[in-house]
Structures are given as structure tokens and as C-alpha cells.
Amino acid sequence: MRWSKSFIPTLRDDPADAEAVSHRLLVRAGFVRQLMSGVYSLLPLGHRVCQKITNIVREEMDGIGGQEFKLPALHPADVWQKSGRWETMGDEMFRFTDRRGSDVGLGMTHEEVFATLASELRSYKQLPQIWYQIQTKFRDEPRPKSGVLRVREFTMKDSYSLDYQSDGLDFAFGQHFEVYRRIFSRCGLETLAVEASSGAMGGSESIEFMVKSSAGEDWIASCTTCGHAGNLEKITSNLAPVEDGPGQDAPEKFATPGMHTIEDIAGFDAGAPAERQIKTLVYVLDGETALVLLRGDHGLVEQKLADGTGVQDMRPANDDEIEAALSAKAGSLGAVALSNPKLRVLADAALEGRRDMVTGANENDFHLRGVDVARDIKVDQWLDLREVQAGEPCPLCETPLEVDQTIEVGHIFKLGTRYSEALGASVLDENGKARPIIMGSYGIGIERAMASVVEGNHDDNGIVWPVGIAPYEVVVTVLNPKDVATSEAGAALYEALRGDGIDVILDDRDERPGVKFKDAELVGIPYRATVGPKGLEKGIVEFVARRGGEPREITLPKAAGSIVEYVLESRGR
């Protein structure tokens, strides 16, 4: 390709509304353009990168026997009603009514459709299967953000494993785990595999593949010693034991005028440090008010609350609901001696067995001290609800955990039989007995992977693509295209590289050298061969890596050969 004929609209200024590095650079370097909130066009460069990622994914999926499909994006309400997700997906699903009045949804994932196809499977002899597709997904995100990282329309590789025994699922899950590691490493992404909450997908086990980035929306904790890692929505930690005093025979009420936060009580002489306090939160869980108790210095992870209780719909109670439930305002709430015995009390495990604690008295501006959790609070359900903090000991090996901000680029789930049972996909086993197909589901966001690579591979001058997914591997920069000898030497080198299968672009534009160097660096092409009159006088071309390092001078006759060799060798890395 010749740069002069390409649509590569680079911008000299940063777009005003781009915050994330990947957003800024992908727009500025001419890879993507926004069409509307959360919807982006991939320009030729962006499409090339996504194609390369896609090809890697395809190669690796085919390598474990995956079969590629192309499923519809238009889904009848029917199949989603069967799985129950027509309701549970709520506003996140794009929906419309067709001219005949039928409800239609835009596919946000394809468990239902694949399970429908899987209902044609009849015998265990046809299993296992791995089915996949690379297709557009639609999700009406409440808040698209960070360019192409969180969008409403995007490309996803989704695969589904079909088995009739749970060890078959385990095997397919393991295959995907390995293949995902290879895919991400070939894309130049350093990923951490972490245990995750399965959320709305259901299923027993799930692992997310995370890339560290300040543009990420997920926080994970990981152990550098034993490798144990998890999403903060899921992971727990060991806690240093707290030595409680003997406490008091009964809770004692004391005045705390104007003190409504954990910090207020902690800073009060007659109060107690945060780890000696009980934090009382009021939530509405599937329409029922409930109390959620945590240690004063601990934060609630709502996902853990959802996972632990199985509720669908959850929100913090509003002021009126709090007052109605406890006859006091937030800031003075507690779970001791509740007047309404039906109020459900959920408590974090870190409170178990604690004595001599301080909590609200359910009377404005009063607290209780000397609270013994076992004696004074009737807990309906103990759960792990607290958010792990950096430095807390790893639950497996006691090493202090690290906490990092990350982007989720892949997620693999053991789904089980939820969808196959709902959609009637079963096979006969060796004994002629019908068994629901056991499914796994495995996703990779393609554009998100591209953006994640940019997040981790850039400098002040622009993007620095890994060779494996760069839009072009080499740019041949012709410094003065009006000089015939230079122009011809550049074109000859370009043709030679092209002939040897190198992905090369010839920058033949009549621009100043600085413009071309800047653009090449902004776009992030891994290697640049510079052909200019000065070099030609000496019979050389200059070859530099975008990543840095010394420029090398190669004599003209050897130029194509050594560049090819160099690029081929670097593809493997």
C-alpha cells in the first residue's frame, strides 16, 4: 500500500473528548472514529489490526478443534424467553418490534442460539464439540466510555463447548484457558488470569483474563508468590486476627451528637477505631429491605452480596426506607435488638465472634458500645462481603496481596446445563439415557483487545504496535519523493519487501521528512526503513525499530534481504 493513496486521517491535536490513552491515540492516529455514543467505525488501519487479532484467534481456536459459525445478530424474543434472559437482561438488550409485530432483540451473546442449534445433537458420540464465531454484539451499555474500551456495538469471539460429562467441560475449559494465554501473548498482551464472579451468566466457575491498565474498570488482587489472583468482586483474603477484650455484660448506649460516619466515631474519645465498629448498610434485595453488616473499615462488594444471596435486583435503600425499617437516620444505624424481627440481617464473615464492638443505636445521635456480635445480633446469613485491600495476606500463602486496576479482555465460564435445559439440548448417553448438554462459554472482545494493546504499548510520540498485530510491519519512508533516484530506490525496496510477504506501506507522500516520521511514529509501525538522498549517496538505507534502539545502516543491495530476515525473526517474538 502507498501512503499517498491510503485513508489515514491523522490529527495533529488530541481529540478533546478523549481521556484514555488508547482512545486518544486510536482516534489521533486514524484507526477509529466515533459515530455515536459507544459506536465506532473502524478505519482501514483499525480494521487491519482487528483482522490480525481475529486471525490469531481463529488459528488458535481451530487448533483445539473449534468450528467456526456465523450466527444471526437478530434474535427472536422466543429463545431469550426460554432461557429467562429476555426479562433479566433488561435495558441492556437492544430490542425492537418488526413489521409483523414480533419482538426481536439484537444479540448480546449467543448461548441461546447455539443451544438451539445444539438441540440437533442426538448422541454422546457426537460430543465433545467446540463451536465458535467472531461476530458483532450489541449491548446498550448505560455508560459507554474510554473510546473503544466500553462500547455498545463490538466484535467478539465467542465459543461454546458442548459435552455430556462434567470432566469434558473441565477439559474444554482447560483448553480454552491455554489457548487464551497463547492468543493474548501473540497479541502482545500480558494477561493475568483471575477468578471471577459469573454474574448474570450463571454457571459454577469463571476466569477472567485481565490486562493491567489505568483505563481499566476492574480491580483485581493477586499474589506474587503463589499466583493466586481474583477479581475484587470475588477474591477474599486472610485478615490479621483482632484481639477483643472481655467486653461488657450488655451493650451500653452513649451519646454521639453529630457523628454519623465511621471516621467520626473513630476520632471520638469515647468511640472506637474503625476495626472495632460495625458498619450497618440498608439494602433492598428483590424488594425486601435487609441489613448488611461489615467491619467499620471494610467496604461492601455488591457483587458478592448478589452472588451470596442469589438476588436479582439490588439497590441501597433510600432515606425513607431506612427510617421506616430502623426508625433512625443513616449514621446511627445498627442491628442490635431490632424492633422488626423479620428484617433480614446479612453479615460479613470478618465480624464473626467479635466482641466489644461499637455500632449505631437506631436512635439518632446515639451509638452502642460493648456489642458482642454472637450475643447481641441475630445474623440470618454469614457471607464474604468485604472488599479486599492491598497488603492483606493471600488466603493461600499469606503473602501480602497486590491490588491492580485492569481491563477485562477475556472471560471463560463453566455454564453447566442452564441453557441446554432451557432450550432442549440433550443427548443420549451410553446407557440410552437422555442427558442435558453441559456447556461452557468463552469470550474475547476484539476491539477491546486492540485498545488494551495500545494502553500498554505507547510513548510520547504515539502507538508502538507489537509486530504480530501491527497494521503494517514496515514503513518505507521516502524522504524526497520528487528526487527520482530516491523515489525509485524507495519503490524498489517496497516492492522487494512486498514480494517477500512483508506487510509494508510505502510513504511516498510529498511531505516534509518530519511530518512522515511523526506520522509513522504516531501510527506505530514497528519498523521504518528510511530512503533519502543523503543515504543513497553513501549507498545505504536506514532501518530503525519503533520501540527504540540504535538505527542501523544497511547497504542498498542487502537492504531488502536483511529487513525481511529481521522482520520474519521478530514475528515470532
Add this chain to the structure above:
RNA sequence: CGGGCCGUAGCGCAGCUUGGUAGCGCGCUUGACUGGGGGUCAAGAGGUCGCGAGUUCGAAUCUCGCCGGCCCGACCA
């Protein structure tokens, strides 16, 4: 869904307070010079000022409504 901010040329912005000829930088076009890090000079093209009402002799500017976008939070495989 709550909070904050913003829509003026392809991009980045000024003008709005105090109503009166729509501006600047970059980019773009043509020409000349120039040619190893976003060069110089000259001449140009390009705007329903997000949309719709209203006030007014007159609205980018004031008022109301709507639409769109960004950021924080909530939410989210």
C-alpha cells in the same frame, strides 16, 4: 438513573457577560521556494454557530423546550 461540563469550519479553540459585518491556530487547495524531525512566503476554499420555538427592528449571544456528546458515580458477561 444521580452529579458536573460541553455543542461555533475537518481538528483544537475564541467570541456569548453588555444582542448589530462569524474569528484564530492547525489542517485543506493553488503556486513558489525548501527538503533528514510537524519549514517559509503568497493567494484561496471551507460555517444551516446542535435542532425548534420565543423575545427583539435585529439572536452564535437573551428565554424556554428538545437532541447529541464527554467526565464522575450508580449500573454492567
